Amino acid sequence: MKGGNYELITMDSNRGSFGSQLGVILASAGSAVGLGNIWRFPTEVGRGGGAAFILIYLGFILLLAMPVMLCEFIIGHSARSNAIGAFQKLSPGKPWVVAGIMGVLGGFLVLSFYSVVAGWTLHYTVQSALGQLQGLQTTDNGLQATDYGLSFNAFVSDPWQPILYLAVFLLLTHFVVARGIQHGIERYSKLMMPMLLAIIVFLMGFSLTMPGAAEGVRFLLQPDLNEVTPEVVLGAMGQAFFSLSVGLGCLVTYSSYFSKETRLVKSAMNVCIIDTMVAVLSGLIIFPTVFRVGIAPDAGPGLVFITLPNVFNLTFSEMPIVGYVFALLFYVLLLLAALTSSISMHEICTAFISEHFQAERRRAAVVVTFICLLLGACCSLSFGPWQEVTVFGRGFFDLFDFTVTKFLMPLGGLLMTLFVGWYLDRKLVERELTNGGTLSVRLMRPLLILIRWVAPIGILVIFLNEIIPLFM
Ligand code: PHE
Numbered sequence: 001m002k003g004g005n006y007e008l009i010t011m012d013s014n015r016g017s018f019g020s021q022l023g024v025i026l027a028s029a030g031s032a033v034g035l036g037n038i039w040r041f042p043t044e045v046g047r048g049g050g051a052a053f054i055l056i057y058l059g060f061i062l063l064l065a066m067p068v069m070l071c072e073f074i075i076g077h078s079a080r081s082n083a084i085g086a087f088q089k090l091s092p093g094k095p096w097v098v099a100g101i102m103g104v105l106g107g108f109l110v111l112s113f114y115s116v117v118a119g120w121t122l123h124y125t126v127q128s129a130l131g132q133l134q135g136l137q138t139t140d141n142g143l144q145a146t147d148y149g150l151s152f153n154a155f156v157s158d159p160w161q162p163i164l165y166l167a168v169f170l171l172l173t174h175f176v177v178a179r180g181i182q183h184g185i186e187r188y189s190k191l192m193m194p195m196l197l198a199i200i201v202f203l204m205g206f207s208l209t210m211p212g213a214a215e216g217v218r219f220l221l222q223p224d225l226n227e228v229t230p231e232v233v234l235g236a237m238g239q240a241f242f243s244l245s246v247g248l249g250c251l252v253t254y255s256s257y258f259s260k261e262t263r264l265v266k267s268a269m270n271v272c273i274i275d276t277m278v279a280v281l282s283g284l285i286i287f288p289t290v291f292r293v294g295i296a297p298d299a300g301p302g303l304v305f306i307t308l309p310n311v312f313n314l315t316f317s318e319m320p321i322v323g324y325v326f327a328l329l330f331y332v333l334l335l336l337a338a339l340t341s342s343i344s345m346h347e348i349c350t351a352f353i354s355e356h357f358q359a360e361r362r363r364a365a366v367v368v369t370f371i372c373l374l375l376g377a378c379c380s381l382s383f384g385p386w387q388e389v390t391v392f393g394r395g396f397f398d399l400f401d402f403t404v405t406k407f408l409m410p411l412g413g414l415l416m417t418l419f420v421g422w423y424l425d426r427k428l429v430e431r432e433l434t435n436g437g438t439l440s441v442r443l444m445r446p447l448l449i450l451i452r453w454v455a456p457i458g459i460l461v462i463f464l465n466e467i468i469p470l471f472m
Contacts, residue, residue: 015080015355016181017257023186024262025270028254030189030340032275033196035117036243038334041279042286043303044239049227050219054283056233058276060240060458066272067455068246068413070447071420073264074432076255082351083107083249086256091423099415103249106408107348108368110248112375113400114345115173118338119165119380120305123155125331133309133327134316148309152302157384166376170369173342177350178365181257185343192336199333200281206326207285210315216287220280230465237462238405243275247409247416250344253351264432265441278337285330304334346372375400410463414456421452 018024045053079086084100091097127133156162176184207213241247255264286303289311308330316323346368354364375396378386382395391399420429429448434441441447 015257017259018186018262019182020186021262021267023182023190024258024267025274026193027185027189027340027344028251028267028271029274030193031245031250031254031344032243032271032341033193033278034243034245034337034341035114035121035334036239036341037275037279038282038337039117039304040239041243042283044235045220045283046287046303048232048235049224051221052223052225052228053232053236054220054280055223056228056236057240060237061244061272061276063450064237064413064455064458065240065244065246066268067447067450068241068416068459069244069251069268069271070264070433071416071451072246072249072251073255073258073268074420074424074429075416076249076252077258077262077264078428078432079252080256082256082355083252083348084352085355086249086252087419091419096415096419096423099412099419100249100252102408102412102415103247103252104349104352106248106404106412107250107345107352108371108375109400109408110404111170111173111342111345111349111368111372113379113397113404114338114342115166115169115372115376116162116379116397118169118335118342119162119167119376120156121331121334121338122165122169123161124305124309125328125335128312128324128327128331131324134313134323148306148313149302152305156380157387159381159385162380162383163377166380167373169338169342170373170376172339173346174365174369176339176343177346177368178362180361185347188343189340192340196333196336196340197278199329199336200278200285203285203326203329203333204281206322207288210288210292212292213288216289216291217284219291220283220287234462234466237410237459241409241413242405243279244272245341245344247412248345248348248404249412250348252416253348254344256351261435263435263439265443265447304330406466410459410466414459414463417451417455417459421448421456 018027044057047053048056075086075090076083079089081089082100083103084097087094087097087100124133176188178184179187208217245251255262258264258267286308290303290307292311292314309327312323312327312330314323315326346365349368349372350361350365353359353367354361357364359367379397379400382389382397387395389395394402430444431437433444433447
């Protein structure tokens with residue numbers, strides 16, 4: 001039997017909801033735009049041969065991640081429930097609920113390790129505001145990469161400091177989520193996203209006018225196919241899923257607060273466009289500056305915490321005010337991006353706990369914050385005193401990252417495309433895509449082909465390619 005009784009489901013709604021279409025787009029784009037765009041994307045681009053990686057990435061966004069996003073929207077918008085509740089409503093008693101359970105579990109894990117890096121960001125923001133990032137300048141040529149490397153390593157391996165920043169960051173996230181949908185998530189997304197976009201455009205203009213910027217731009221826009229290895233291709237799918245926040249039911253949760261009139265296809269496209277634009281613009285901020293001081297672009301995760309402080313430092317020694325403003329704005333940007341994403345991770349868990357256990361939102365949020373603080377502290381300690389503590393050969397941070405990005409996101413995405421493409425009633429899906437028949441969606445057929453065939457097969461092939469070697 002096909003699942004999903006549309007009439008019955010849309011009637012029930014005593015929950016929060018977004019107040020405007022702008023709120024819908026900014027909150028969803030806020031979830032998507034995050035450390036994934038500004039920290040992870042440039043790192044992956046650096047390792048994967050610049051523009052060649054970007055091309056593959058764009059293909060995956062269009063063919064795999066965007067269809068999953070649409071499926072999440074269809075599930076959440078029609079069921080009007082949290083990630084687990086939505087499956088229970090649309091397919092009562094059926095095992096599809098596993099997709100929701102994996103999502104909520106993934107929500108806890110992702111928020112825990114993400115907040116650690118967000119905590120580092122908060123520390124760097126404070127440091128740059130106090131002008132202390134420049135304090136490390138030691139040599140005549142100002143290019144002592146090791147100094148920043150050392151201070152970064154000393155900071156992240158400290159047992160207490162990073163946990164303190166992690167806690168402050170989680171409290172900020174908590175504060176927004178506890179206030180609810182319209183007064184919390186929507187209100188703060190409307191405040192933070194325009195700020196974030198303005199800072200990005202400003203910094204990009206700035207970075208492109210620096211001497212030597214052309215080389216960085218060339219790296220970003222000229223494909224070097226020699227660098228494309230199978231790992232680069234696999235990494236591109238992981239990056240596409242992570243960056244669009246798909247596979248964990250985060251967008252199932254958000255779309256359950258969309259109004260009935262919200263256009264799902266248009267919203268999904270807008271979110272994909274904004275997210276991709278921010279990723280590429282971040283590359284245009286980072287690579288010209290990195291090339292300017294002649295540092296290899298494949299510096300890895302230390303790129304924004306080790307390489308960039310070097311660049312800021314150099315700028316600072318030539319033009320102090322410019323260097324100061326550049327550094328500060330960059331870390332504020334990173335912090336805003338992290339916060340709008342962590343809010344959405346928190347909401348996956350808070351929505352589930354408050355609806356499932358019929359707990360007040362504020363109480364549910366406290367539980368989530370507390371659990372993530374404990375798990376996050378474990379992740380943070382895995383850079384310092386707990387370096388030797390491993391589970392399945394990985395420290396906590398790595399383990400959580402690996403579980404979410406390599407297992408839960410692709411598997412969740414796969415299940416959701418199968419659920420919407422093959423299990424849900426076709427009429428319900430069409431109604432969701434056309435807003436109850438009021439919109440003609442010319443894209444309907446191609447979208448359905450993507451959802452039913454291209455995305456599940458593509459995700460499965462890539463997932464198996466990534467997983468099988470682990471067990472050989
Ligand atoms: N998309 C976010 C980023 O790019 C990360 C994220 C993953 C957010 C999963 C929510 C859920 O940083």
